[in-house]
Amino acid sequence: MKNKTRATWLAFFGGPLGLHRFYLYGFADMPAWLLPIPTALGLYGVERVQQLGQDDTLSWLLIPLLGFTIAGCALNAIIYGLTPIEKWNAKFNPQADALATPGQTHWGTVIGIAIALLIGTAVLMSSLAFSFQRYFEYQIEAARLISQ
Template identity: 70%
Template sequence: MKNKTLAAWLAFVGGPLGLHRFYLHGLTDMLGWLLPIPTALGLYGIQRVQQFGQDDQYSWFLIPLLGFTIAGCALRGILYGLQTPERWNARYNPTAPEQAAAGQTRWLTIGAIVVSLLMGTTVLMASIAFSFQRYFEYQIEEARKISQ
């Protein structure tokens, strides 16, 4: 039996590593194996900023990958938590009755939805702001070079 609450929390906590995908679809899930790639690239971008400073253009591209992956996994956790028990059990527990306990929404499920919503939107907005700020700063620097 696949538990909806556990899947929602795994999507939030371990989503960038693909843990929720492995829990629901097994170790043969290709997307679960691909999720750590943008996560690792984003962490590498953070390392590049620490090493080379904020002017490193590669980190401008790499860091938002981590943010978008975290935000996408938080969204997936929200979607898991909001599924009806009938739909959850039909998809992930096909041999169980429609109202099986594994698909029920409990307080811990609601907690996963709330935390995913708060952290997911925060990370998403921070990633978008970082990307746009760096892009416009780069445009201003290039305009100054041209004007001189």
């Protein structure tokens, strides 16, 4: 029986590592195995910024991968938490009754949705702001070099 509250929290906390997909679909799920790749690339971008500074072009391309992955997993957590009980049980617990308890929404689910919305939005906006700022600074620098 796949629990909706557990899936919501796994998507939020362990989503960038694919834990929610392993929980819901098993170890044969290819997206679950692919999710750690953009996460690792984004973490590599963060490490490059710490070592080389903010002027590193590769880092401002890699860091948004981490942010978009976290934001996407937060969106999955919201979708899982807001799925009606009948649809949840039909998709993930087909052998159970349509109103079985694993598909019910509890306070833990609601709190998980709220935190995923808060953190996911902040991470998405931060990733967009960081990447656009770096992109426009790069463009201004390139324009200066051309004009000289």
